[in-house]
Amino acid sequence: MSYRIQFTISDTEKLELEKIAKKxxxxxxxxxxxxxxxNHPLSILDLCQTALKNRKNSLGK
Incomplete structure (x- = not known):
């Protein structure tokens, strides 16, 4: 089963979140x-970076 959690943020908060995400x-x-x-020990960022690294490695071979 999966759940959807939603919350509302202001335009200013959205811009700040975008800035932090990009940085x-x-x-x-x-x-x-x-x-x-x-607050997972293995973050989505870690997974994305690993996937990109693996992709670069496979393209380099």
Whole structure:
């Protein structure tokens, strides 16, 4: 089963979230918000960076 959690943020908060997501390398705002909410030891960012690294390695071969 999966659940959807929604909350409302202001335009200013959205811009701040976008700035932080871009600076920290997150692919989008939702992933940053989810990561901060759940506080997982293995982040979505870690998974994305690993996937990109693996892709670069496979393209280089």
């Amino acid at each position: 920290q390398g997150y692919p989008n705002n939702a992933d940053l918000a989810k990561e901060r909410t759940l």
